[in-house]
Each structure stands twice: as structure tokens, then as C-alpha cells.
Amino acid sequence: MTRRLTLVGLGPGDPELVTAQAVRALNEADYFLVADKTGQHPGTADLIAMREAICARHVTGPWRLVPVPDPERDRAGRAEYTSAVRDWHEARVRAFEQVLLDNPGDAAVLVWGDPSLYDSAIRVADRIVERARVDVVVDVVPGLSSVQLLAARHRLVLNAIGGPITITTGRRLLDDAAAHDNLVVVLDGTLTCRRLPDPSAWRIWWGANLGSPDEHLMAGNLDEIADQIWSRRTAARQSRGWVMDTYLLRRGQQPHR
Ligand SMILES: C[S@@+](CC[C@H](N)C(=O)[O-])C[C@H]1O[C@@H](n2cnc3c(N)ncnc32)[C@H](O)[C@@H]1O
Structure with a gap:
């Protein structure tokens, strides 16, 4: 059965700056995915906690956050920045795809700010659709950037x-x-x-x-x-x-x- 993968722009951190459409999308999802960079940058645990605070504030009923460990980006010795980022995105695609395979139901990706601005969520979701290992339709809910x-x-x-x-x-x-x-x-x-x-x-x-x-x-x-x-x-x-x-x-x- 086709599942929904909704990329939800959460705004830049303040729970008051989350749109009504984002709140509805969160309440309709079975679980939330979030890129987890704490392996490389321990300080960013705070950023996950801020997303949790947004969910706690706006989601009625129980909710489940699935952190997706972010692959390490190759920063050393790469002359070609764009290709390093492409490799990193591909590793991200595989990580998100695996979580979707392991967790049935409709998922929402919690995107910082707005998904259209310097964020890989849309590209990652498009690749997941292209690879066709998971049957999903993708929607984007804008957020305040x-x-x-x-x-x-x-x-x-x-x-x-x-x-x-x-x-x-x-x-x-x-x-x-x-x-x-x-x-x-x-x-x-x-x-x-x-x-x-x-x-x-x-x-x-x-x-x-x-x-x-x-x-x-x-x-x-x-x-x-x-x-x-x-x-x-x-x-x-x-x-x-x-x-x-x-x-x-x-x-x-x-x-x-
Ligand atoms: C990967 S980009 C993501 C931008 C995000 N999609 C948006 O719509 O704001 C991350 C950059 O956005 C900016 N940024 C994101 N959130 C911010 C905030 N709360 N305050 C100031 N700058 C922020 C910073 O320049 C940061 O390095």
C-alpha cells in the first residue's frame, strides 16, 4: 500500500511559529523522522530537543520520533564540494529509506525552517521515490524560514x-x-x-x-x-x-x- 511521506517545515525553532498546516500534518503522521547529527556535533542534541518541544506542544495523542543518524560528510581533501555533498545526500537517502522500510505507516520528516531553502529533504525524498524500494507519495508543507x-x-x-x-x-x-x-x-x-x-x-x-x-x-x-x-x-x-x-x-x- 502506498504510504505518505510528508516533509514538514517546522519554522526556525519557536513552537509559536509553526503553521496550522504543519500542525495538521504532524497529527496525521504515524511517526516523525529527524536527521540526527549528534554523532558528529554533540551540541546539536539541543536541536532535536527543540523539535521534540514543537511536537509536544502541537501533537495531540502519543507521538514517536525516529532519529536518523546523519552520515559523516567528507570534508577533507575533496576539491569537488558539490560531489562530496552528492555522496553525502546518497548516504542520507539510504539511511532514511532503511528507516521507512523498518517502520510501517505514514511518516513526516521534521525539517528545520522551510524545506525549500538549503535543505536536502526534498532531494532525499525524490531519490527515495526514484529508487522505488519504498512505495511513498511525497508532500511538502512549507515552514517559516x-x-x-x-x-x-x-x-x-x-x-x-x-x-x-x-x-x-x-x-x-x-x-x-x-x-x-x-x-x-x-x-x-x-x-x-x-x-x-x-x-x-x-x-x-x-x-x-x-x-x-x-x-x-x-x-x-x-x-x-x-x-x-x-x-x-x-x-x-x-x-x-x-x-x-x-x-x-x-x-x-x-x-x-
Ligand atoms: C541548512 S540551512 C537550513 C535553512 C532552513 N531550511 C531555513 O529555512 O531557515 C541552516 C542555516 O540556516 C540559518 N538558520 C537556520 N535556523 C536559524 C535560526 N534559528 N537563526 C538564525 N539562522 C538560522 C543559518 O544560517 C544556518 O547555518
Whole structure:
């Protein structure tokens, strides 16, 4: 019998920021799958606990969370980043597939933020369908992304009037900032904007652990506050064992609303 596999965007951590559709999808699933990175990053147990808190808050009746140990990503000695990520995704596909084979019923994958933004859940689910070892139909329930919450916290309109917005990663920022004036940066463990060649040309709106009780916000001219942001980020990471941050960078004195 065909089973349902629903990829549920849970928002960036705050149980209050979970949509009514996500709540319904959680209540309809027999069990939940979550990628478990605690083998590589023990601090991330907290991130699973935050998802558990969301389930406890919104699911009526008993629920079951099945952690799927995340395969190690090959980071050393690989010139080809994209192929390293592809291998890692394939290992993830096999891990999720095995859990589905071992656990009958309809499953929901608990996705941090929104599944459309820098998340592998949709690609993993598509591969599971393609491999056809498990008979599932896949649905996606959107969630609030960390980018939207950053904008709300700073009361920002992400684009200048009629202008574009680029969403990129710390890894690509130095190249992308040469060609774009208005960028949101995610996945940046080293606050790469500190290495931009012209820091006085930029303003920054930064947020860490958005939607959690230890949220941090800072905004100002990049050359004036980059070091303070780095200190805040370091302290936040030390106190919880992990930190997630995202920021908007805008060149010049364009208005931010
Ligand atoms: C793998 S991406 C996933 C993004 C997620 N799908 C979303 O919609 O927000 C993880 C990155 O998102 C950003 N991020 C996720 N949650 C965050 C939060 N609560 N506060 C600040 N940044 C967050 C960070 O840049 C982090 O490195």
C-alpha cells in the first residue's frame, strides 16, 4: 500500500511559529523522522530537543520520533564540494529509506525552517521515490524560514524597491558580493563578511538563534560592528555548543524599508 511521506517545515525553532498546516500534518503522521547529527556535533542534541518541544506542544495523542543518524560528510581533501555533498545526500537517502522500510505507516520528516531553502529533504525524498524500494507519495508543507524571521525581527524589507535579493552561503559570499548589492547569507560559520575587501561600503543586519530564548540581534555599519558580532557569535556558540546565524548585507546607504 502506498504510504505518505510528508516533509514538514517546522519554522526556525519557536513552537509559536509553526503553521496550522504543519500542525495538521504532524497529527496525521504515524511517526516523525529527524536527521540526527549528534554523532558528529554533540551540541546539536539541543536541536532535536527543540523539535521534540514543537511536537509536544502541537501533537495531540502519543507521538514517536525516529532519529536518523546523519552520515559523516567528507570534508577533507575533496576539491569537488558539490560531489562530496552528492555522496553525502546518497548516504542520507539510504539511511532514511532503511528507516521507512523498518517502520510501517505514514511518516513526516521534521525539517528545520522551510524545506525549500538549503535543505536536502526534498532531494532525499525524490531519490527515495526514484529508487522505488519504498512505495511513498511525497508532500511538502512549507515552514517559516530563518530568513523571514531575520527580516521580521529587524523590520526589514529584504529587497530594495523593485530590486533583487540574493540568498547565498558563507562559502560563496566573497564572489557573490562582487556582483550583488543586497545579499542574505546563511551557512556561514566564520562570518565571512569580515573578509570583504570594502567593509565600509556595507551595512549588516544580523541574527543568531532566531526564534529561540537566546536570540541575538545586531545591526549597523559592517566596518563598525563586525568584530562585536563575531564576539557575540562566539559567546553564543560557547554557551550552547552550537549557534545558527544569518544576516542581510546591503551595499551603500540604500533605505532598508
Ligand atoms: C541548512 S540551512 C537550513 C535553512 C532552513 N531550511 C531555513 O529555512 O531557515 C541552516 C542555516 O540556516 C540559518 N538558520 C537556520 N535556523 C536559524 C535560526 N534559528 N537563526 C538564525 N539562522 C538560522 C543559518 O544560517 C544556518 O547555518
